[in-house]
Every structure is written in C-alpha cells, then in structure tokens.
Amino acid sequence: MDFDLTEGQKALVTLIKDFFKRETSPEFWLELVARDPMERMPWDLMKKMHEVGLATLAVPKNWGGEGVDLFTLMLAAEALGQYAPPLFPIYQHDWRTCVILNEVGTEEQKDEIFTRIMKEPTFYMGSSTTEPDYGHDPLLPYDEPGAGMKTFAYRDGDEYVINGEKCFSCGVDADILYLSLRTDKYKPLSQSMSTILVPKGTPGCSVRINEWLVEHLRPNGDIIFDNARVPARYLLGGEDNTGFTMIRDHPRAAASIFLWLAAQIGTSQLIYELTLEYAQTRVQGGKPIIEHPTIGVKMVEMLTKIEQARLLLYKALWEIEQATKAGNLPTSPLGFSLLNAMVHDLHALVALSAMDIFSGRAVMKGTYIEWLVRYVLEDLHGGGTATFNRIKASQML
Ligand SMILES: Cc1cc2nc3c(=O)[nH]c(=O)nc-3n(C[C@H](O)[C@H](O)[C@H](O)COP(=O)(O)OP(=O)(O)OC[C@H]3O[C@@H](n4cnc5c(N)ncnc54)[C@H](O)[C@@H]3O)c2cc1C
The missing domain is CATH 2.40.110.10 (Butyryl-CoA Dehydrogenase, subunit A, domain 2)
Structure with a gap:
C-alpha cells in the first residue's frame, strides 16, 4: 500500500490551502452564515473557485475539466473540509455527482451537465x-x-x-x-x-x-x-428502477460517498489545530494549559483518532481503486460503514474536547469555534448514526 502523494496531488492541496487562506477568514464565514437562509451562497467565491479550476476538478477532461481521479478528489475534499468547512458540503456533493454521472449517466446527461459546470461558474446541485x-x-x-x-x-x-x-x-x-x-x-x-x-x-x-x-x-x-x-x-x-443496482455495480460511483467522509476528517483536523493553538497560548495556573497533563492527553486523543480515521479512509479508497483497475468489483461496503462510525465517533470526540479546552469561549455566540462545534455535532446522524453503521457492519461480517 502506497499513500505517497504525487507532486500534482501535493500542488492541489497547497492550492486549496492558499486559495482559502487568501480569499476567506473566520469572519468571512461568520458573516455569511448570519444571513437569511436564501442569501448565504457565496457566489463571488464560487466564481473565483471556477477560475482556478476547483469547481471543475471532477469534470472529465473530454469536457475540458480537470478530470482528477477519486483518490485525488478525496484529498481535495479533505483539504476543503479543513480550509473551507462551510463550503465543503456544496463541492464534495457536486464532485461526487460528477463521479456518479461519469460512471452511470447517459452521454446526453454527461454532455448537458458537464458543459453547464464548465460554462456556469455558480452552477451547483442539490x-x-x-x-x-x-x-x-x-x-x-x-x-x-x-x-x-x-x-x-x-x-x-x-x-x-x-x-x-x-x-x-x-x-x-x-x-x-x-x-x-x-x-x-x-x-x-x-x-x-x-x-x-x-x-x-x-x-x-x-x-x-x-x-x-x-x-x-x-x-x-x-x-x-x-x-x-x-x-x-x-x-x-x-x-x-435501477437507482440502487446502478450505483452498487459501479465501485467508483459507490465509493464517491467517501468524499464526504474525507471532508469531515478535514474539519476535525481544523478543530484540532484551532484547539491546539488555543491550548498553547491560554495561560492558567501560571503556564499554557497544554502543559497541564489533562489537556495534553485530550489533544493526543484527538490527534490519534484523526490519524486512525484518515488511514482507514486512504486504505479503503486505495483498495477500491486497485480492485477497479484489476477488474474485480469490491463486493462489500463494510469499509464505508466502519469509517462512517469512526468519523461520527471522531466528531463527537473533537467537539467535546474542543468544548472542554475552550471552555466558556467554545459556547460564545459569534465565534468560529462555536460554529464549528455545532457543525460537527449536528452531523452525527449523517450516512447513519455510529451505532446504526456498526449494526450494518456486523451484518456483513
Ligand atoms: C442538516 C441536515 C442536512 C440534511 N441534508 C439532506 C439532504 O441534502 N438530502 C437528504 O435527502 N437528506 C438530508 N438530510 C436528512 C438526513 O440524511 C436524515 O436525517 C438521516 O437520513 C436520518 O433520518 P431521520 O432523521 O429520519 O432518522 P431515523 O431514520 O428516524 O432514525 C432515528 C433513530 O433510529 C435509528 N434507526 C433507524 N433505523 C434503524 C434500524 N434499521 N436499525 C437500528 N436503528 C435504526 C437511527 O440510528 C436513529 O438513531 C439532512 C439532515 C440534516 C439534519
């Protein structure tokens, strides 16, 4: 198993990081989410994403898109989850739909949707x-x-x-x-x-x-x-009547759901980093709180769970890519259920640890960490709760 990133993959992750550090800030996101529900879409930012090729990453090369493979898309989704958490649901979903469309869509459908994504910078799907x-x-x-x-x-x-x-x-x-x-x-x-x-x-x-x-x-x-x-x-x-079988029989289409988990791991990484920075600068008892063993241990627990989830994610996608290339359909969605349960556990852990370490500041309205904590807690049911996914996994053993 080889998870070494290519130069192109490293450049893409750097591009995403630099783009969102330049174009956005916690204040930028907080201003957007404070608006009326129908006024929150960041149209100008989406136009800029289109210009640098991020909106068209999953459009196949035949239609003029970047046409990156699923593993690379997953890296992009993870970076999006880390550097643009409020935005990731839009793009991980659209990238995923492009993967599905490319695998199972008719030529007419591909032509219409891919052409629209290439031509309309604010095009998006629900x-x-x-x-x-x-x-x-x-x-x-x-x-x-x-x-x-x-x-x-x-x-x-x-x-x-x-x-x-x-x-x-x-x-x-x-x-x-x-x-x-x-x-x-x-x-x-x-x-x-x-x-x-x-x-x-x-x-x-x-x-x-x-x-x-x-x-x-x-x-x-x-x-x-x-x-x-x-x-x-x-x-x-x-x-x-082929909605289920069509996806089941196309491993890349089925595996595109991993983009969503990748983005969620990225957001956990962001919460970890914000919490670490806070723990290194907040002084109580005469020293930065990270030096109090209880806080240090919580940080290590967060980091361990993030690394575990990331490794399982990379392994699952690597296996699917290998099997698909070799012409063997991977038969079991066990990996998804295990990882989904793990990501929900991870979210619960990072949210509660951040709330513990930021204490009063974690629940202060109008702060980025408060929004992020709510964000990961809200999705503990997405793709099925952790318990539900364990039940599902147990039925596949
Ligand atoms: C912010 C947000 C955004 C969403 N976005 C979308 C979207 O874009 N598109 C969309 O289609 N949906 C969306 N959803 C819906 C989401 O996918 C559902 O809420 C989710 O599928 C769970 O369904 P439910 O809430 O009806 O829970 P229920 O299915 O009623 O589950 C309730 C409880 O029963 C348990 N349970 C259910 N069935 C079983 C079983 N067979 N065995 C054991 N336990 C079981 C569950 O684990 C859970 O604990 C969104 C939800 C939210 C909150």
Missing part, C-alpha cells in the same frame, strides 16, 4: 432522498416490497410526472436536484428506485425552508412535488 417516513431506511436498504420511499414518478410520453414529499433536502434552489424516487410502487426499493435530475424552476415543485442547529450555506428545505413534469432524458442512466 440532493433529495429523505422523506418524512424514510430516514435511515435507504441505508440498509429496508427492502420489504412497496415499503419505504413514497415519492413516485410515472412516465407520460416524453416526461416523468412526479408526486410526493421530500424533507431535509440541501440545495433547494440548486440548478439541478439529484432526486431519488420510486418508479414502481410495489417492488422492493432495491428494484424500484430511480434517480431523476430535476432542473431548477420545474413547475409543480414547492419548498418549505428549514433552519437547523447550524446555519448552512445551501438552503435546506422540504420539497413538495405536485404533478411536477421533468423531461424523460433526465432519468439518470436512462433506465427505470
């Missing part, structure tokens, strides 16, 4: 799977015939007609919504799910905005589909 009665179920998946997801689309001529209700969706004003739904009401979900790429402004879609523990840049809301009509060419992959 994601919608969860429903009021459908939360963790897709993660197993819970596969009783007809159970679970209710949002349904049927074909009518050259269009799909969508009815149903989604909740908690990020990017409700996105240019394209990556929407998971049913195209068969009665089969198990693994045989009846499809994905439709819903263009912005589709008639029949309405939105209720949600606010969370944390203020996000992408507006989050519930989406109601009332006979919403979408051209049939937007059915991902062009074939009904």
Whole structure:
C-alpha cells in the first residue's frame, strides 16, 4: 500500500490551502452564515473557485475539466473540509455527482451537465432522498416490497410526472436536484428506485425552508412535488428502477460517498489545530494549559483518532481503486460503514474536547469555534448514526 502523494496531488492541496487562506477568514464565514437562509451562497467565491479550476476538478477532461481521479478528489475534499468547512458540503456533493454521472449517466446527461459546470461558474446541485417516513431506511436498504420511499414518478410520453414529499433536502434552489424516487410502487426499493435530475424552476415543485442547529450555506428545505413534469432524458442512466443496482455495480460511483467522509476528517483536523493553538497560548495556573497533563492527553486523543480515521479512509479508497483497475468489483461496503462510525465517533470526540479546552469561549455566540462545534455535532446522524453503521457492519461480517 502506497499513500505517497504525487507532486500534482501535493500542488492541489497547497492550492486549496492558499486559495482559502487568501480569499476567506473566520469572519468571512461568520458573516455569511448570519444571513437569511436564501442569501448565504457565496457566489463571488464560487466564481473565483471556477477560475482556478476547483469547481471543475471532477469534470472529465473530454469536457475540458480537470478530470482528477477519486483518490485525488478525496484529498481535495479533505483539504476543503479543513480550509473551507462551510463550503465543503456544496463541492464534495457536486464532485461526487460528477463521479456518479461519469460512471452511470447517459452521454446526453454527461454532455448537458458537464458543459453547464464548465460554462456556469455558480452552477451547483442539490440532493433529495429523505422523506418524512424514510430516514435511515435507504441505508440498509429496508427492502420489504412497496415499503419505504413514497415519492413516485410515472412516465407520460416524453416526461416523468412526479408526486410526493421530500424533507431535509440541501440545495433547494440548486440548478439541478439529484432526486431519488420510486418508479414502481410495489417492488422492493432495491428494484424500484430511480434517480431523476430535476432542473431548477420545474413547475409543480414547492419548498418549505428549514433552519437547523447550524446555519448552512445551501438552503435546506422540504420539497413538495405536485404533478411536477421533468423531461424523460433526465432519468439518470436512462433506465427505470435501477437507482440502487446502478450505483452498487459501479465501485467508483459507490465509493464517491467517501468524499464526504474525507471532508469531515478535514474539519476535525481544523478543530484540532484551532484547539491546539488555543491550548498553547491560554495561560492558567501560571503556564499554557497544554502543559497541564489533562489537556495534553485530550489533544493526543484527538490527534490519534484523526490519524486512525484518515488511514482507514486512504486504505479503503486505495483498495477500491486497485480492485477497479484489476477488474474485480469490491463486493462489500463494510469499509464505508466502519469509517462512517469512526468519523461520527471522531466528531463527537473533537467537539467535546474542543468544548472542554475552550471552555466558556467554545459556547460564545459569534465565534468560529462555536460554529464549528455545532457543525460537527449536528452531523452525527449523517450516512447513519455510529451505532446504526456498526449494526450494518456486523451484518456483513
Ligand atoms: C442538516 C441536515 C442536512 C440534511 N441534508 C439532506 C439532504 O441534502 N438530502 C437528504 O435527502 N437528506 C438530508 N438530510 C436528512 C438526513 O440524511 C436524515 O436525517 C438521516 O437520513 C436520518 O433520518 P431521520 O432523521 O429520519 O432518522 P431515523 O431514520 O428516524 O432514525 C432515528 C433513530 O433510529 C435509528 N434507526 C433507524 N433505523 C434503524 C434500524 N434499521 N436499525 C437500528 N436503528 C435504526 C437511527 O440510528 C436513529 O438513531 C439532512 C439532515 C440534516 C439534519
């Protein structure tokens, strides 16, 4: 196993670090997140990211993008999580969607979306799977015939007609919504799910905005589909009822979920570094608090867990790349469940350690560390809670 980074990979990580250190600051992010939910998208910053090639990293070279491989994208996601935490959900999701599209999309879909990403600097995508009665179920998946997801689309001529209700969706004003739904009401979900790429402004879609523990840049809301009509060419992959199998059978598409975990590890690294800096400068008992053994030990525990998670992440992606290159499909998503559980544990640990070490200052409104602590705590359920992922992993042993 070789995790030595190439010169190109090192240069990319440096570019991301330098770009966000130059263009942003804690005050920049805090000003954005204090705005109204529909006013938080950093359009000017996105234009600059487009200019330096960060927005187009995952667009294949045929369409003029950077076309970097999955391991390199993961490094970029990790750096984004570290140097631009409020922004990472937007780009890790869009990079991930590009990977999926490249693996399973029709040529027409690739052409339309990749061309738009290249030409429209503020183009971005949203994601919608969860429903009021459908939360963790897709993660197993819970596969009783007809159970679970209710949002349904049927074909009518050259269009799909969508009815149903989604909740908690990020990017409700996105240019394209990556929407998971049913195209068969009665089969198990693994045989009846499809994905439709819903263009912005589709008639029949309405939105209720949600606010969370944390203020996000992408507006989050519930989406109601009332006979919403979408051209049939937007059915991902062009074939009904293949939403699950399509991703499962394309390891790179399935593994693109690791980008999200990579970004989260990056944010843990940032919290660790901010906490270390504070512990080295805050003096109590006549010396910097890092010199008090209880504080030093907490810092070491954080660092150990970050290193463990990062190594497991690199190993998992390395194995997937090797297996894919050799033509052997990796058969088990065990690595994802283990890592997801580990990242949730990591987030709980870094959040509580930072709260302990910053003490009063960790909970003072309007500080970056307070926002970051809320940010990582809020996502302890994402991709399934730690316990849920351990149950899932145990079923694969
Ligand atoms: C800020 C934020 C952003 C989000 N963004 C998006 C988005 O962009 N798109 C989107 O589609 N969704 C999004 N979500 C939704 C998120 O993915 C769901 O909240 C998540 O899937 C969990 O679903 P739930 O909240 O309904 O919990 P539930 O599924 O109701 O789970 C409740 C509890 O039951 C446990 N549980 C559930 N099933 C089992 C089981 N079979 N075995 C053992 N234990 C089980 C869980 O571990 C958990 O502890 C977002 C949520 C938040 C908070």
